[in-house]
Amino acid sequence: MGATATAAAQSQTGETLRKAGDDKNLLIGTAVSYAQLQDPGFTRVLADQAGVVVSENDMKWGPLRPTATTFDFKRADALVAFATAHGEKIRGHNLCWHEMLPSWFKTEANSGNAADLLKHHIETVVARYAGKIQSWDVVNEAINVKDGRPDGLRNSPWLQLIGPNYIEIAFRTARAADPNALLTYNDYDLAQDSPAHEAKRKAVLALLSSLKDKDVPVQALGIQSHLAAAANGSYSWTGYQTFVRDIEALGLQIFITELDVDDRALPGDISRRDAGVAKLYHSYLTTALQHPSVKAVLTWGLTDKGTWLTHFLPRADGLPQRPLPLDSDLSPTPVFRAMLDCIHAAPRR
């Protein structure tokens, strides 16, 4: 089925992810690239399916900051304009991360100016979109247990140049620039039952708890949820369940911010692979959506065409990964059905 036919069919039956989410007061949406916004076949489906959007890359430092004194908002503005025109909410991603820093950062940022650079960036970007952003990922991926620090903090450029209080500076600056956006801490490797994920959960919980103790204005945790399919199709979420309750006890909301499934452990055969990917979505979302504190689910892309996983985690057989609710022709995959079923089964928020 072609893109237009698919979009039409979905709106006829009314079975869209966006509407299913609306019925549960649950935000459903996706990351979007600037290139995708230029494709009318895609944007029609995006308007139907997403109640919330996030820019895959265009609000990161690299794309936004051609030089240390300038900003290029063209691509970020295009997404904000699209979402506003279609009544979609917008997540901002992200204000402070160790990756995708502009090339000038290495030579121009130093311990004398880094805090001012960070503050100026956050003030400018957050003020530009103030009132339009549902939630901002203020700090992204600040924990990396493997770096060996007792507090679990990643040995990132921000930590090196400013020290551990860069996190607090980022949140307080964002709050001053937009009093209404929900301020989020976002991180990965928090979902599975494994020793590495358990250690990361512990460190993230300790970080969030210390931020709350200091009255730092953090309001939500983004659990990225880049999941990996298992060859045996067996999943358990014991650590996750406890973690979600611990996060709730801190008074924080939870957003699933970057859901997708690495399918390298599954066979190349498309129907077996799609069934395996959908099974993991179903298992994870059934667990996550039991918790009314989980307010949003965003997949990291809407269609398999252009998923970062094909390049970031290439399959041994060279086939493109199939991690998302629509295939590269924009036709729904079994993931789409699994998401709808889980949303229908979820309690209303």
Ligand code: XIL
């Ligand atoms: C990824 C994008 O999908 C890629 O296009 C880019 O090359 C690298 O970043 N965690 C995050 C996201 O918070 O910003 C990352 O996005 C994926 C992992």
